Amino acid sequence: MNAPHFSATRRSVLATLAAAGATLAAGPALAQEWPAGKVITYVVPYPAGGSTDVLGRNIAQRLGPLLATNVIVDNKPGATGTIGAAFVARAQPDGLTLLGTTIGPQAIAPHLMGKLPYDPIAGFEPVITIGTIPHILVTAVGQPFQSVADLVAAGKAQPGQLAYASGGNGTILQMQAELLQQQTGTRFIHVPYKGDTPALQDTLGGQVQFLFAPAAAALPHIQAGKLRALAVTSAQRLPALPQVPTMGESGFKDFVVEQWHAVFAPAKTPAAIVQRLNAEIAKTLKDPAVTELAGKLGITLAGGTPKQLGDLQRADSAKWAKVIQGGNIKAD
Template identity: 80%
Template sequence: MTTSIPSSPKTRLARRSLLAAAGAALLGPLLTRPALAQGDWPAGKIITWVVPYPPGGSTDVLGRNVAQRVGAALGTNVIVDNKAGATGTIGAAFVAKAPPDGYTLLGTSIGPQAIAPHLMGRLPYDPIAGFEPVITIGTIPHILVVGANQPFKTLADLVAAAKAQPGKLAFASGGNGTILQMQGELLQQQTGARFIHVPYKGDTPALQDTLAEQVQFMFAPAAAALPHVQAGKLRALAVTSAQRLKSLPTVPTMGEVGMKDFVVEQWQAVFAPAKTPSAIVQRLNQEIGKALKDPGVAALADKLGVTLVGGTPQQLGDLQKADSAKWAKVIQDGNIKAE
């Protein structure tokens, strides 16, 4: 038989103190978590991923694929909402004005965030101060292409012809303020040649008229132009990436044909409204980064001609600021106006 000895008031007090201390030690990490703990967001609420372009483009298709995986990882639904118009600035303005609570995101590209603000005058949003960078999705190189029956065999041939006939040769783009237009403008500034810019409502019709030789050339997204180059319907004169493309090993880079500082790649990225809490931005960065490593996403990106990037919010912010300054100078030096 075991005999229990009644504890004294002092013993009971000491025991309670020890239990309280142990409990505080266990609960301490929970009590000191940030106000935005993992369970507080998204709390099952729907997240809207705004794409400022029509459905079907690479930004939309890849964004939907990534959004689906991010929703699964967060235990909620992420829906894609296409708010197209005004070179992507309508969707950007919508997100900039949204509550900074992590439930509205912008899946966009270089145009609305680094080019259009310098070309279109005053916009209803600040492309830098109005957003929190989240993550870079990927980059798309471009190919300078001409129709197969055009006489130009090299970039030098094209530039020489343009100088001999100032303002006669035309280049196509997917619209005013797009990166496709900016490359044509940069080519003029670096060579002194004068071209006519012909904007279209999207990259596809611009490419179709280049194929039909209604215009002399264009800077086309690699994935869109590549099948036509391989089929002999377009001739590739140069690529805008830093290195030659594996799919076009004999086509030189713009740098190799004498164009300095002509590494141009169209990036896709995700932004949140300014003042979105850092904890939410970091969680989004983490989950989107994981999605970019998914084999299914990688396979889709390869088909779309997108090189997946990822990285930190700071790296995206630095990329945006650098490109914004670059294209602001091109626009100012060329006295380029929205047409």
């Protein structure tokens, strides 16, 4: 009486095992067959000529031969990088459309702009972290501040009187100054500019008291004796400025802030493709020409696993959501 039931059950189990085996076998096969000569589009959500674009083009140029295909860069700027991000989130999850982006559209802008046409976490598969950019808290040499403690003390003594520059509302430059305010209870005036360059120029000119500046942009002026570096926002001191303390060493815990560049694919892109992309892009990061370019751009190349990028994105998203809500910060 039980034999027919057992036979049917056995057939069901064998069929399930066969299907599972086929799925497991498909992973390596997919990685070998993809992209099968099809062009890969590497979307940069910023205008041509910026650091994300320049570095992305160099990586794409070297990635193509590794995958036996062409990788073209497509600039889709606008809305602080969210237009390009939305485009990739809607793309087919076949590994032929990638997003080369930064912390802004993936961890900051979603908390500034209300409802976006994509979910910055659920809408993507993390591929690899390209690199990070530390920042330097700088002030003109004519300013009286010799340390972060001096700046904070002056801010508390003159609430709402000292001003800081940023490259615009919602930028990582503003986020860091807002984080400093919230950690210390000081109140500074935010002066947003249309870009990092004019913000740096007015800091040099003394029109504002301080700025959290990207390392590459600030270094020449520090070395020329025009800017004073009070602290760096990286976890470790910068080799180019060994005498400048970190924010942590200056007494500010949990103040490690680095802007990151990374590559994402649309959600549900097969794991085999994500892993292949991770491995091949990691090879491009070891190319001497890419290493040299990254150094000029002030980017510390990173690499790492997709999981590490996903963890970094979620941690930064939570951090900046709290800062944005606490400061009631709005995008332009």
